Amino acid sequence: MSLHYLLRLTGKWLDGTGSCSDIVISSRVRLARNLEGFPFPERADRRQLREIIQRVTQAVKNVPYLQGAVILHLNKLSRLDREVLMERHLISYEHATGEGDKAVIITEQETVSIMINEEDHIRLQCLQSGLELKRAFEVTNSIDNVLAEQLIYSFSPRYGFLTACPTNVGTGMRTSILIHMPGLVLTHKIQKLLQTVSRIGLFIRGLYGEGSDVMGNLFQISNQVTLGQSEIEIINNMEKVARQVVIYEQSAREDLMKNNRELVEDKVWRAYSLLRSARVINSEETLELLSAIRLGINLNIIKYIDIRTLNEILLLTQPAHLQMIAGKQLEASVRDIRRAEFIRKKLK
Amino acid sequence: MSLHYLLRLTGKWLDGTGSCSDIVISSRVRLARNLEGFPFPERADRRQLREIIQRVTQAVKNVPYLQGAVILHLNKLSRLDREVLMERHLISYEHATGEGDKAVIITEQETVSIMINEEDHIRLQCLQSGLELKRAFEVTNSIDNVLAEQLIYSFSPRYGFLTACPTNVGTGMRTSILIHMPGLVLTHKIQKLLQTVSRIGLFIRGLYGEGSDVMGNLFQISNQVTLGQSEIEIINNMEKVARQVVIYEQSAREDLMKNNRELVEDKVWRAYSLLRSARVINSEETLELLSAIRLGINLNIIKYIDIRTLNEILLLTQPAHLQMIAGKQLEASVRDIRRAEFIRKKLK
Numbered sequence: 210m211s212l213h214y215l216l217r218l219t220g221k222w223l224d225g226t227g228s229c230s231d232i233v234i235s236s237r238v239r240l241a242r243n244l245e246g247f248p249f250p251e252r253a254d255r256r257q258l259r260e261i262i263q264r265v266t267q268a269v270k271n272v273p274y275l276q277g278a279v280i281l282h283l284n285k286l287s288r289l290d291r292e293v294l295m296e297r298h299l300i301s302y303e304h305a306t307g308e309g310d311k312a313v314i315i316t317e318q319e320t321v322s323i324m325i326n327e328e329d330h331i332r333l334q335c336l337q338s339g340l341e342l343k344r345a346f347e348v349t350n351s352i353d354n355v356l357a358e359q360l361i362y363s364f365s366p367r368y369g370f371l372t373a374c375p376t377n378v379g380t381g382m383r384t385s386i387l388i389h390m391p392g393l394v395l396t397h398k399i400q401k402l403l404q405t406v407s408r409i410g411l412f413i414r415g416l417y418g419e420g421s422d423v424m425g426n427l428f429q430i431s432n433q434v435t436l437g438q439s440e441i442e443i444i445n446n447m448e449k450v451a452r453q454v455v456i457y458e459q460s461a462r463e464d465l466m467k468n469n470r471e472l473v474e475d476k477v478w479r480a481y482s483l484l485r486s487a488r489v490i491n492s493e494e495t496l497e498l499l500s501a502i503r504l505g506i507n508l509n510i511i512k513y514i515d516i517r518t519l520n521e522i523l524l525l526t527q528p529a530h531l532q533m534i535a536g537k538q539l540e541a542s543v544r545d546i547r548r549a550e551f552i553r554k555k556l557k
Numbered sequence: 558m559s560l561h562y563l564l565r566l567t568g569k570w571l572d573g574t575g576s577c578s579d580i581v582i583s584s585r586v587r588l589a590r591n592l593e594g595f596p597f598p599e600r601a602d603r604r605q606l607r608e609i610i611q612r613v614t615q616a617v618k619n620v621p622y623l624q625g626a627v628i629l630h631l632n633k634l635s636r637l638d639r640e641v642l643m644e645r646h647l648i649s650y651e652h653a654t655g656e657g658d659k660a661v662i663i664t665e666q667e668t669v670s671i672m673i674n675e676e677d678h679i680r681l682q683c684l685q686s687g688l689e690l691k692r693a694f695e696v697t698n699s700i701d702n703v704l705a706e707q708l709i710y711s712f713s714p715r716y717g718f719l720t721a722c723p724t725n726v727g728t729g730m731r732t733s734i735l736i737h738m739p740g741l742v743l744t745h746k747i748q749k750l751l752q753t754v755s756r757i758g759l760f761i762r763g764l765y766g767e768g769s770d771v772m773g774n775l776f777q778i779s780n781q782v783t784l785g786q787s788e789i790e791i792i793n794n795m796e797k798v799a800r801q802v803v804i805y806e807q808s809a810r811e812d813l814m815k816n817n818r819e820l821v822e823d824k825v826w827r828a829y830s831l832l833r834s835a836r837v838i839n840s841e842e843t844l845e846l847l848s849a850i851r852l853g854i855n856l857n858i859i860k861y862i863d864i865r866t867l868n869e870i871l872l873l874t875q876p877a878h879l880q881m882i883a884g885k886q887l888e889a890s891v892r893d894i895r896r897a898e899f900i901r902k903k904l905k
Contacts, residue, residue: 478834478835482831489820
């Protein structure tokens with residue numbers, strides 16, 4: 210299975226299903242693992258990096274869940290292909306841009322990806338649509354169990370799994386959800402929520418990058434602590450917080466519809482018709498408008514678009530994807546035109 | 558003929574016809590006259606003001622052009638009715654809001670209005686669609702000639718017609734055109750044009766108010782000098798400048814279509830779909846969006862709306878008009894909803 214076959218589809222985690230999927234876009238669980246007897250990738254030489262890739266890919270062959278998965282060697286991919294993988298959340302920025310022997314294993318529906326030789330030897334992640342942290346954990350855990358039978362992990366009885374960065378030591382697990390909170394943003398309650406969530410030991414930020422502005426009312430909540438709690442405790446805690454946040458957001462949306470119905474409808478219909486009519490549009494604006502339409506669908510204002518279509522637009526109008534679709538490099542100004550064309554076609 | 562009958566229509570000067578009507582919205586000629594033997598309205602007493610109204614309305618009856626015109630006594634009108642007249646450019650802000658005995662005479666198609674007891678005893682104006690200053694002058698001049706046979710004007714052989722404000726002394730004439738210049742605004746050439754026009758003794762400003770921002774890319778060019786030039790010289794000079802400005806604007810539009818076609822089309826289609834979809838919209842945004850659509854019609858980007866419809870929206874979505882249509886006073890926030898409804902219906 211080739212990269213381009215894989216990428217014609219939208220990952221299953223963007224199909225708009227799962228628990229609380231009107232508010233929670235996706236859930237992600239990631240495990241960091243390292244092989245005993247090898248330096249962390251940063252300090253490993255070429256031969257060692259290749260050996261690590263060799264061992265991990267060999268072990269993967271025996272994991273039932275990963276049958277049919279594609280193995281990609283990043284130094285054999287073009288820059289554009291790597292950017293596409295990054296835009297699909299299958300590899301990290303570091304993995305897409307760094308030097309050295311690196312690989313990624315991706316399942317057909319893009320639910321699971323395993324980065325080899327990122328910061329750690331193994332970064333195993335599972336993405337699920339909606340609030341499905343337990344399901345995501347079950348998948349990573351079952352894969353991890355089979356891998357652990359074949360690979361010897363760096364493990365300390367005292368500290369747990371050893372990782373390149375101390376913040377990952379212990380469970381080596383990070384969980385996160387991508388959550389859409391236009392209600393709390395529009396009712397100006399978002400700041401208070403951000404503070405509350407931070408205070409209980411979770412980390413919350415806007416969708417793109419740590420320093421950037423929050424775009425499209427999309428937030429990521431993730432766990433900070435990997436040490437001193439079991440995986441199940443971490444998952445349960447995140448899940449509990451997520452359900453509470455969902456309730457806040459729902460109540461904010463109800464408030465809006467009760468007290469500012471015209472303004473919400475105005476926002477939704479303007480966004481919908483702008484996306485259907487724009488001839489030039491950048492990513493930020495696309496994200497903003499998609500957010501309003503998503504809200505409109507959730508609130509039953511717009512009835513004839515499904516979340517899957519929105520997610521496809523979200524994914525496929527990113528810079529590298531637009532260039533992959535065009536089959537060539539495109540300047541930003543040309544991309545803005547292609548993006549508008551693509552969206553108009555999708556929403557026709 | 559009642560006020561409400563009159564106001565169901567859009568004035569003929571907004572029908573989108575006339576010379577250069579893709580760029581010049583309308584032409585206006587106004588004459589200021591005062592009656593010999595009466596103080597200016599500011600200093601006249603009630604009896605004198607009534608006598609002036611009496612004499613002028615009597616004289617008007619003998620003007621063929623004014624047969625069928627309606628005579629409105631402003632102190633008998635509601636505040637809303639006066640605001641409506643002001644929004645239609647039939648009376649001035651001062652005439653709409655000031656105290657005392659005042660009247661206005663309006664022809665059926667709203668081409669001619671005569672304010673009685675504004676700053677001067679008589680303010681006679683003619684509005685024409687497009688660049689039709691000569692036509693507007695002919696109309697005011699022919700009416701003025703008949704009035705002059707029946708009324709004795711304050712006139713000095715040395716200074717010409719005497720007026721309450723010295724800036725009007727002489728011909729008592731002011732001419733202006735309302736001109737739409739999105740091309741020069743979008744290509745950033747407008748500042749240079751404004752300077753050039755000011756330097757040759759004409760006055761140029763944005764559509765609304767002297768201090769306000771230019772809205773909807775609409776500008777008014779008017780003559781400053783009423784003394785030392787004949788009426789025909791003033792008209793010819795304005796006409797010459799206006800034709801030059803029209804050529805600049807046309808050339809800016811051609812530049813835009815050659816070098817930034819996508820951006821222009823983007824602006825036009827966004828404006829069109831926003832007006833068709835907004836649920837809440839204020840006057841300023843309406844004006845901006847109408848400007849883009851007007852440009853789109855002129856450039857053949859949008860083919861299925863006519864200028865008359867745009868002008869109707871421009872006129873009828875003003876605050877007082879919206880309230881007149883609703884038959885009651887409306888708060889600004891409610892007007893914004895009604896305005897959006899009205900526009901959606903018009904553009905359906």
